[in-house]
Amino acid sequence: MSDQTAHLEWRDGVIPVSTRFDDPYFSLAGGLDETRHVFLAGNDLPARYRDGFRIAELGFGTGLSMLTALDAHRGAGTLHFTSFEAYPMGRADIETALKAFPTLDPAPLLDHWPATSIRTDRLHADIIIGDARDTLAAWDGKADAWFLDGFSPAKNPELWSPELMAQVGRHTATGGTFATYTAAGHVRRSLDDAGFDVSRVKGFGRKRHMSVGRLR
DSSP, rough: OOOOOOOOEEEETTEEEEETEEEEESOOOTTHHHIIIIIGGGTTTTOOTTTTOOEEEEOOTHHHHHHHHTTOOOSSSSSEEEESSSSOOOOOHHHHTTTTTTSSSOOOTTTTTTTTTEEEEEEEEEEEOOOOHHHHOOOOOOOOEEEEOOOOTOOOOOGGGGHHHHHHHHHHHEEEEEEEEEOOHHHHHHHHHEEEEEEEEETTTTTOEEEEEEEO
């Protein structure tokens, strides 16, 4: 449906920007490095990986976070990845965007997309299309680590609401964690209310702070 399609413009012909939210899909200072700093290091990955480790994400975007998480999964076993995305990008746009990261293999995504269920020996991924305020509540899974990767709270407040953060808490396994690039006070308070011990830590690049937490 047209209202479920990502609408883009391209900055410098390389960085996709959502015209709906007026926000880029990845950091202008280095999307791959930011993903590793925020979502991997912020969740103490890959040190916590094991067979069947479960990552969940709000905001699939270009698939960069999934591919980065998979790239770091060097051992045996399967990584489980579930992402909630309201406005999926077309295959050609994803392929163009991922060319910004020549060291990252896009095949685990591009060999399947636009199929939203990916099953390989190393990756079991489900990209759940729709409003996360509805789809997360209906999900029967739990995550060991969350990547909270929606557009900025100022541009996309619905994806950072207290109600949705409460659902994140309900869908987190015992000892599970989250990481996000934002340090907005209202987001941290909502995640605290959702059951996480929340910390503000050093952000990526020129961002002074980001947020991480572990379920109490």
